[in-house]
Amino acid sequence: MAKHSVVMAKKKWPLMLLAFLSISTVMVLFLRPNNSCNNIKSFEQQQQDQILASSTSSVNPLDFMKSKLVLMVSHELSLSGGPLLLMELAFLLRAVGSDVVWVTNQYPAEHDQVIYSLESKMLDRGVQVLPARGEKAVDTALKADLVILNTAVAGKWLDAVLKEKVNLVLPKVLWWIHEMRGHYFKVEYVKHLPFVAGAMIDSHTTAQYWKNRTRERLGIKMPETYVVHLGNSKELMDVAEDSVAKRVLREHVRESLGVRNDDLLFAIINSVSRGKGQDLFLHAFHESLQLIQEKKLKLPSLHAIVVGSDMNAQTKFEMELRKFVIEKKIQDRIHFVNKTLAVAPYLASIDVLVQNSQARGECFGRITIEAMAFLLPVLGTAAGGTVEIVENGTTGLLHPVGKVGVTPLARNIVTLATHVEKRLTMGKKGSERVKDRFLEHHMSERIALVLKDVLRKASHN
Structure with missing residues (x-):
C-alpha cells in the first residue's frame, strides 16, 4: 500500500474505533409455547402483517414508550452479550423519550474500568444508573411501567431486593433470557418465571429448550414466550456499507497483525471460553493447513484471528489455546486479540467468520448477522439459533458440534479458501438476508409488539 494510505489509516483509526462501536450478542418471530406448529405459524404471520403495515410509516414503532418508566435489571455489567444487548435496548427507548433506569445486581467491590466506561456511556445517553439494592431501587420497581430482567441469573435480584413486595412487580416483568x-x-x-408477564428469548431452539427443561427438571411452566431474533445496529450498518471506511479499517488491522492484503483471514469473535469452541476451531484450522499441504493446493497464506481473548484473566482454557498454537508451530498463522466492543474493524479485515459455539449452540449469535452485513460467509455449528440465521450452502456452511465437527470444519475452511466465487456469492447472499430481516428497524418493530403486549397485561393487574 502507498505510504499515504497507511498514514491516513493511522490518523482515522482512533476516531473510527469510537464511531463504529458494535454490540455483539433483536428480532423476527413470536412464539406462544402452548400453540401447535400451525398456530405458531399463524401467529407469526399476524405479526409479520403488522410489521409490514408499520414499515410504510416513518413513525418510530417504539414511540408509544414515550414517558414510560422502564427499570432494567442486569445480572452484571460487562462486555458479554446479555448486558450489552440490554444497553442497546435502553438507548432505543431513550431515543423515543422513555425514562430508563438501570441497576446491576452483581457489582464488584473494586473499581472496574469496563463497568466505569459502560456506566458513563449510559449516563451520557440519559440512562439513570442506581445501586441494585436500597429503597430507590424498590421504589423504582414499584412505580415502573415495565421491568426488564436480563438473563436467567438476574432472577436472583427479585427476592434479594424486592422481598415481600415481589408479587407487586411480577405482573409487569419482561424476562429476557439468553442462556442455554x-x-x-x-x-x-427462575422460580418466579411462571408469574411474570412474559419471557423474551433470542431463538426458537432456545425457547423450546427452556420450555422443555423448566417443565421436566424444575416442574414449572414458562410464561407467554416471545421469540425475538436480534438485529444489527444502525451504526454497524453504516460502516458495513461504507467502502472507504472498510478499506481503511482493513488496511490498519491487517498491518497491525502482520497479515498481507491478499492473505485469507478466518476469524472467531466471541469471549474466549470452551463453550464458544475456540479450541476446536484451532484444531480445524491446523487440519485445514495440513489438507492444503497434502493436496498441494496453491492458495494465498491462511491466517486465523481469535478476537475475545483476555490475557489479564490468565484462564486455563486460554493457556491451552496458546500452548496448542506453539506445539503445532503455527504462531505465525494465529493471532489473539483482546475482547472489545469494536468488532467492526475486525469484520472489515477478515474474509470468513467462524461461529463455533458448542453443546446446544449459540442462542442466536449477534456476531453472525454482523458478519453477514459485511459480506462475509459464515462457517457455523449446526445447532442453536445459528441454523435460524445461516442458510447452509447459501450464506455459509454448517458443521456438527463437538470433536466430530473438526474435520468437516477443516474441509469447509479449505472449500472457501479454494473457491473465491463461492465465498463472495455467499457473502452477498448473507448481506441480502440481513437487509431483509436483521436490521435495527426490524428489531424496533418486533420488540414494540412485545412491549405493547406486556404493557397491556400489566395494566390489567
Whole structure:
C-alpha cells in the first residue's frame, strides 16, 4: 500500500474505533409455547402483517414508550452479550423519550474500568444508573411501567431486593433470557418465571429448550414466550456499507497483525471460553493447513484471528489455546486479540467468520448477522439459533458440534479458501438476508409488539 494510505489509516483509526462501536450478542418471530406448529405459524404471520403495515410509516414503532418508566435489571455489567444487548435496548427507548433506569445486581467491590466506561456511556445517553439494592431501587420497581430482567441469573435480584413486595412487580416483568447452559436452570434463579408477564428469548431452539427443561427438571411452566431474533445496529450498518471506511479499517488491522492484503483471514469473535469452541476451531484450522499441504493446493497464506481473548484473566482454557498454537508451530498463522466492543474493524479485515459455539449452540449469535452485513460467509455449528440465521450452502456452511465437527470444519475452511466465487456469492447472499430481516428497524418493530403486549397485561393487574 502507498505510504499515504497507511498514514491516513493511522490518523482515522482512533476516531473510527469510537464511531463504529458494535454490540455483539433483536428480532423476527413470536412464539406462544402452548400453540401447535400451525398456530405458531399463524401467529407469526399476524405479526409479520403488522410489521409490514408499520414499515410504510416513518413513525418510530417504539414511540408509544414515550414517558414510560422502564427499570432494567442486569445480572452484571460487562462486555458479554446479555448486558450489552440490554444497553442497546435502553438507548432505543431513550431515543423515543422513555425514562430508563438501570441497576446491576452483581457489582464488584473494586473499581472496574469496563463497568466505569459502560456506566458513563449510559449516563451520557440519559440512562439513570442506581445501586441494585436500597429503597430507590424498590421504589423504582414499584412505580415502573415495565421491568426488564436480563438473563436467567438476574432472577436472583427479585427476592434479594424486592422481598415481600415481589408479587407487586411480577405482573409487569419482561424476562429476557439468553442462556442455554444447564447450570442456569436453578429454582432460586427462575422460580418466579411462571408469574411474570412474559419471557423474551433470542431463538426458537432456545425457547423450546427452556420450555422443555423448566417443565421436566424444575416442574414449572414458562410464561407467554416471545421469540425475538436480534438485529444489527444502525451504526454497524453504516460502516458495513461504507467502502472507504472498510478499506481503511482493513488496511490498519491487517498491518497491525502482520497479515498481507491478499492473505485469507478466518476469524472467531466471541469471549474466549470452551463453550464458544475456540479450541476446536484451532484444531480445524491446523487440519485445514495440513489438507492444503497434502493436496498441494496453491492458495494465498491462511491466517486465523481469535478476537475475545483476555490475557489479564490468565484462564486455563486460554493457556491451552496458546500452548496448542506453539506445539503445532503455527504462531505465525494465529493471532489473539483482546475482547472489545469494536468488532467492526475486525469484520472489515477478515474474509470468513467462524461461529463455533458448542453443546446446544449459540442462542442466536449477534456476531453472525454482523458478519453477514459485511459480506462475509459464515462457517457455523449446526445447532442453536445459528441454523435460524445461516442458510447452509447459501450464506455459509454448517458443521456438527463437538470433536466430530473438526474435520468437516477443516474441509469447509479449505472449500472457501479454494473457491473465491463461492465465498463472495455467499457473502452477498448473507448481506441480502440481513437487509431483509436483521436490521435495527426490524428489531424496533418486533420488540414494540412485545412491549405493547406486556404493557397491556400489566395494566390489567
